[in-house]
Amino acid sequence: MHIFLITILILFIANIFLGFVLIFIERKDPSATWAWLVVVFLMPIFGFILYLLIGQNLSRKKIFNIKKEEDILHKKLLAQKREIEEHKLKFNDKVAAEYLDMIYMHYNNSQALFTQNNNVKIFTNGEEKFNELIRHIRNAENHIHMVYYILKSDSIGTKIINELTRKAEKGIEVRLLYDAMGGRKLPKHFFDKLKRAGGKVACFFPSILPHINTRINYRNHRKIAVIDGKVGFVGGINIGDEYLGKSKKFGYWRDTHLKICGDAVDDLQQRFILDWHYASDEDINFDRRYFPIKNSDGKIGIQIVSSGPDSIEEQIKNGYLKMINSAKKSIYIQSPYFVPDKSILEALKVAALCGVDVRIMIPNKPDHPFVYWTSCAYIGELLDVGVKAYKYEKGFLHCKTIVVDSKIASVGTANMDIRSYKLNFEVNAFIYDKNVANKLEKIFEKDIQDSSEITKELYEKRSMSIKFKESISRLLSPIL
Numbered sequence: 302m303h304i305f306l307i308t309i310l311i312l313f314i315a316n317i318f319l320g321f322v323l324i325f326i327e328r329k330d331p332s333a334t335w336a337w338l339v340v341v342f343l344m345p346i347f348g349f350i351l352y353l354l355i356g357q358n359l360s361r362k363k364i365f366n367i368k369k370e371e372d373i374l375h376k377k378l379l380a381q382k383r384e385i386e387e388h389k390l391k392f393n394d395k396v397a398a399e400y401l402d403m404i405y406m407h408y409n410n411s412q413a414l415f416t417q418n419n420n421v422k423i424f425t426n427g428e429e430k431f432n433e434l435i436r437h438i439r440n441a442e443n444h445i446h447m448v449y450y451i452l453k454s455d456s457i458g459t460k461i462i463n464e465l466t467r468k469a470e471k472g473i474e475v476r477l478l479y480d481a482m483g484g485r486k487l488p489k490h491f492f493d494k495l496k497r498a499g500g501k502v503a504c505f506f507p508s509i510l511p512h513i514n515t516r517i518n519y520r521n522h523r524k525i526a527v528i529d530g531k532v533g534f535v536g537g538i539n540i541g542d543e544y545l546g547k548s549k550k551f552g553y554w555r556d557t558h559l560k561i562c563g564d565a566v567d568d569l570q571q572r573f574i575l576d577w578h579y580a581s582d583e584d585i586n587f588d589r590r591y592f593p594i595k596n597s598d599g600k601i602g603i604q605i606v607s608s609g610p611d612s613i614e615e616q617i618k619n620g621y622l623k624m625i626n627s628a629k630k631s632i633y634i635q636s637p638y639f640v641p642d643k644s645i646l647e648a649l650k651v652a653a654l655c656g657v658d659v660r661i662m663i664p665n666k667p668d669h670p671f672v673y674w675t676s677c678a679y680i681g682e683l684l685d686v687g688v689k690a691y692k693y694e695k696g697f698l699h700c701k702t703i704v705v706d707s708k709i710a711s712v713g714t715a716n717m718d719i720r721s722y723k724l725n726f727e728v729n730a731f732i733y734d735k736n737v738a739n740k741l742e743k744i745f746e747k748d749i750q751d752s753s754e755i756t757k758e759l760y761e762k763r764s765m766s767i768k769f770k771e772s773i774s775r776l777l778s779p780i781l
Contacts, residue, residue, distance in 0.1 A: 393417045396708050397602040397733040403623050403709075404604065407731060411616040413604040419563030420599035421730075421737050423712075425744060427544035430534070430558045431457060437528040438464045443590060444474035446527045446573045448505075450520060450714070451483035451539035454491050456547075458540050466495045475500035478573070478580055480521045481507045483539065503581035505726075519610050521576060522714050522725035524558075525569050530593045533566040535559055535605075535730055536712055537699050546696065551666055553696025555748065557635070557741075559712050559730060563597040568605035572728055602733035608715070609726035617715045617729050618722035622648055624705045631658040631707065633745045635700040639663050639676040640718035646679065653686040662748060664699075665692040672718070684757045695751035701729070702741055710738045 392398040397417065407413040424430040438445055438461075445468060452458055469475045475495065479487075481504050492502045505521040526534040536558030538544045546553045561569070570591055577585065608616040625632055625648040632652055639661060641649070653659045661683070663676050680690045701717070704710040713729025715721040732738070 390415070393600045393602065394734075396735055400627070400709060400733055403620070403627065403731075404733070406623055407604045407606050407616070407620060410614050410619055411606050411608070411612075413606045413616075413731075414564075414568060415602060415604050416564035416568075417602045418595065418597045418599050419561055419565045419601040419603045420597060421601050421603075421732065421734075422560040423737070423740055423744070424536070424538070424556075424558040424560070426556065427457075427538050427546070427554055430536070430538050430556075430560075431461075431545070433560055434526055434534055435461070435464055437526075437532050438468060441468055441473050441528050443529045444476070445529075446476050446525075446570065446577070446591075448478040448521065448523050448525045448573055448576055449483070449540050450480045450522045450524060451541055452477075452479040452487065453484075453541035454487050455542040457542055457545060461540055462492070462495055465500055466498045469495060469498035469500035472499070476503075476573075476577060476581075476583075476585075477501070478503045478505060478521075478577055480505045482520050501581065501583060503577060503583075505576065505580045518724055520725050521580075522721070523572070523576070523607075523728045524714055525573055525728060527566060527570045527573055530570055530591050531562065531566060531595065533561045533569040535561065535569060535714070535728060537701050537714060543697075544699075548697075551668070551697035555693060555696055555698050555700065557700040557702050557712055557744070561603065561730065562595070563599045563601070563603070564595055565603040565605055565730065566595070567592050569728070572605065572607050576726070600734075601737060604731045604733075605728065606713075606731055607726070607728045608722070610724055611726075615722045617711075617713070617727055618642070618645070620711060620729065620731055621645060621703060621717070624703055624709060624711065625649060625652055627709075628652050628657045628659075628705045631660075631705065631742075633660050633662075633702075633704040633742055634717060635662045635698060635702045635745065635748070636717035637664050637668070637697070637699045637701075638672045638716045638718040638720075639679055640672060640716075640720070641679060642719050642722060645717070646682070649683060649688065650686045653683070653688045659683070659688045660691070660745070661688060662691045662693055662698060662700075662745065662752060664697050665694050665753070666697050668697065680755055681760050684755065684760055690755040691749055691752035692755060693748060693752045698748075702745075704738050704741045704745065707738050707742055708735055709733050710741050712741070 390401075397404065397415070404415045408415065422433070424433070445465060465475045465477065477492075477495070477500065479502075484504065496502060506519060524534075524536060524539055537556045538558045542548070543551060544554050544556065548554070574585065574587065574591070577583070606616050606620055608614070608618070622644055625645065632649070649659055661680065663680065684690060701715055702710065702712050703717075710732045711729050712732070713727065715725070715727035715729050721727055
């Protein structure tokens with residue numbers, strides 16, 4: 302009994318100390334602080350361990366120590382800055398000129414170059430994307446750079462690795478980066494053949510101790526592939542059979558991914574090199590062969606924007622917020638997780654109250670229950686101001702897209718949730734082009750045919766158990 306009381310006292314003191322750390326040292330967002338205090342004090346042992354694993358702030362200092370080889374890219378940035386400031390930046394069409402303030406914001410916020418000679422191809426499922434990716438891997442002549450959050454050792458994962466191995470055997474540079482959390486189930490020797498062939502593999506934020514990763518909360522959620530510095534892929538599709546609709550739990554997998562040709566590929570390449578510098582022991586340079594001159598006849602304006610916990614600013618979220626605030630006619634959002642922070646939530650409410658056609662689509666099948674119920678809670682609040690919401694019924698919806706006024710769009714890896722804003726390393730393509738925006742709108746409208754609308758009447762009829770789940774989940778939303 303005496304030992305039990307001492308243990309309780311120690312836990313009580315530890316919780317008080319942790320509360321002190323949360324409030325006075327880490328200085329988290331107030332909503333996140335309150336959420337963690339609830340978890341820690343209601344679950345003294347589990348809450349403390351959970352906080353140690355996923356609650357600690359990553360240092361806000363830059364985690365990437367990059368060498369001077371960036372000068373080539375910095376010169377481009379400086380030249381574009383002068384053009385913007387002197388109003389000499391020339392646009393291919395009126396859409397980009399209309400959003401000069403947004404272009405300037407992304408430039409200042411994340412040093413995102415604005416390029417206009419791009420072509421874009423949209424994929425809406427894994428089969429389309431993997432077929433095109435494999436075709437370009439087979440045709441690679443110099444190098445293949447890939448970073449994926451999830452990489453599995455199933456049929457498509459094995460096929461990709463085999464394709465990369467064959468190219469490495471022919472002397473093509475192959476670099477593959479995967480996230481420790483997303484690749485946690487990979488067999489120990491999965492990459493042996495690729496490595497023996499000369500391919501290089503690195504893991505982002507690997508566990509220091511077996512089965513224990515104190516940086517589990519900070520994941521490289523990016524999905525990028527760059528072939529020969531000429532073709533780039535970015536979007537929501539990882540490498541795994543479920544993205545081909547082979548999962549019994551989720552069935553058909555609806556996603557959005559892009560293939561980009563043009564100077565925007567340089568920015569995807571830069572993002573890969575920065576991540577590779579950090580995760581691997583290899584110190585590759587910003588060699589010109591990784592940034593070849595593009596022979597593209599495209600006319601699509603694009604900015605590649607990255608964000609992550611290594612930055613004070615929330616660059617992609619700021620882009621979403623700017624898009625929402627600029628809307629005059631329509632806002633179409635697709636996201637598997639809809640957990641907006643206060644700024645995004647209020648911006649959507651104001652847009653709807655101003656008569657903007659705001660539509661949000663989420664999955665009907667949750668892969669993370671707490672996040673799903675939180676999404677439903679926020680959707681319910683937006684229904685009150687006239688927002689239209691839909692649940693995708695055909696399978697699992699994993700798209701990360703937003704389209705505004707049939708003019709601009711964003712497609713990438715960042716969900717419409719607090720985790721993507723603050724904790725994950727993400728990358729999105731912000732696109733200034735009517736044709737691309739119209740295509741994405743038509744895809745959204747087609748998806749509506751495979752969805753059920755969440756009306757206010759239906760939402761108000763939900764059971765007490767669902768209301769309870771939503772309330773608890775929303776309370777914890779800042780830390781989900």
